[in-house]
Amino acid sequence: MPYITAWSSETASLVTLVVRDGRLGYADETAGDRDSAGVLWTRIAFSPGVGVPQFANVHFLRQRRAMHGLLCQVCGTPCGKSALWMLSQKEYESAEGPWPAPVMTSHPPVCPGCVERSTRLCPHLRDGHVVLRPRRVSPAALSGMFYRPTPTGLVPKATTLAHDDPRVRWLRATQLHVLLEDYDLVRLGGMLVTTKPAA
Ligand SMILES: [Zn+2]
Structure with missing residues (x-):
């Protein structure tokens, strides 16, 4: 099973939200609830392999770990400089022309050894995909539930914010997007474009 796939045993826990020091927090918050940038993350159980794999669902914590540590989203090993990104051609091709830089994505990388397996495992890659080898990867945005503070309480709305948006302090994050x-461009629509090794 892919490293980032959520399992049926990995449910989100019930939490009590509070406003503390001018930002959103949990009533019983621990250090592990925030990442190194201080972003509050949605709590989820961690029990890969227990229950039934939920192919449509990404595990929040493993998605974030894969992005921060450049771990392969399929086998979970650190990719380092050999990290590749496999993206659906249809989903990402912009109106301005094919593959302008930069690209923002919430899909973690894959290692060179998992490229073929990913094509088989991921339905969204079957209708044409590209493989990119970036020289620079940086945090770009966060998706999750944004809680707008109002005089009558917090009003939730699912949203995506730039990672440096000051409103991130009102976000309970579920996904990290990178730039x-x-x-x-290593491969386009199954065709090899370059075989240049990682620098
Ligand atoms: Zn891998």
């Missing part, structure tokens, strides 16, 4: 800058 792929200055990349090589």
